[in-house]
Amino acid sequence: DTAVSQTPKYLVTQMGNDKSIKCEQNLGHDTMYWYKQDSKKFLKIMFSYNNKELIINETVPNRFSPKSPDKAHLNLHINSLELGDSAVYFCASSQGVNQPQHFGDGTRLSIL
Amino acid sequence: GQQVMQIPQYQHVQEGEDFTTYCNSSTTLSNIQWYKQRPGGHPVFLIQLVKSGEVKKQKRLTFQFGEAKKNSSLHITATQTTDVGTYFCAGLRQAGTALIFGKGTTLSVSS
Numbered sequence: 001d002t003a004v005s006q007t008p009k010y011l012v013t014q015m016g017n018d019k020s021i022k023c024e025q026n027l028g029h030d031t032m033y034w035y036k037q038d039s040k041k042f043l044k045i046m047f048s049y050n051n052k053e054l055i056i057n058e059t060v061p062n063r064f065s066p067k068s069p070d071k072a073h074l075n076l077h078i079n080s081l082e083l084g085d086s087a088v089y090f091c092a093s094s095q096g097v098n099q100p101q102h103f104g105d106g107t108r109l110s111i112l
Numbered sequence: 113g114q115q116v117m118q119i120p121q122y123q124h125v126q127e128g129e130d131f132t133t134y135c136n137s138s139t140t141l142s143n144i145q146w147y148k149q150r151p152g153g154h155p156v157f158l159i160q161l162v163k164s165g166e167v168k169k170q171k172r173l174t175f176q177f178g179e180a181k182k183n184s185s186l187h188i189t190a191t192q193t194t195d196v197g198t199y200f201c202a203g204l205r206q207a208g209t210a211l212i213f214g215k216g217t218t219l220s221v222s223s
Contacts, residue, residue: 033210041198043155043213056210090154098143098204100157101211 003027006091006104014112020077021107023091032074035090086111116203118214131188133217135201142204144184150197191221
């Protein structure tokens with residue numbers, strides 16, 4: 001059973017479009033995250049939710065909007081996609097902020 | 113702001129050689145975690161260090177947490193081709209709300 005699953009795995013779209021990435025975890029964790037990994041492999045946290053409440057919102061354009069309908073799901077919606085949004089986006093979860101994080105397989109977003 | 117610096121950024125070794133990556137924080141950390149990301153994969157948790165001066169071993173991997181809880185290292189003895197990947201340290205600052213990841217060290221191994 002996949003612990004943290006993200007869909008889609010690949011996303012190729014045009015500049016200006018709106019897209020969503022979904023994430024679900026079946027580990028019973030309270031905390032979920034979105035990370036962006038660029039071509040240099042730098043892992044940058046974007047958002048963190050604890051029990052459906054936003055606890056971290058790093059310096060991210062407001063075109064990015066996370067939504068957590070319940071503590072097992074954290075989705076990411078992106079409006080007006082730009083070339084610089086091309087990256088791999090990872091969802092992760094943990095049982096508390098000081099506990100090990102479990103990552104999904106990533107969503108590879110390419111903007112044409 | 114809070115940063116976790118990791119060096120080197122890249123390291124190439126011959127199979128059988130040893131490898132070390134270093135992690136330094138500007139402030140005291142509550143704990144430090146290490147992750148490995150294989151090419152094309154996702155980060156996978158390796159270990160967590162909590163105590164000052166702590167040393168943990170996993171087979172050929174040795175992890176250390178500094179006495180001041182500001183630095184850490186990962187040492188691999190006698191590297192194998194299966195060790196290829198990017199190794200990230202991630203520190204939680206005291207009373208922090210999130211892990212701060214280093215920029216990673218990418219290890220390549222030639223046989």
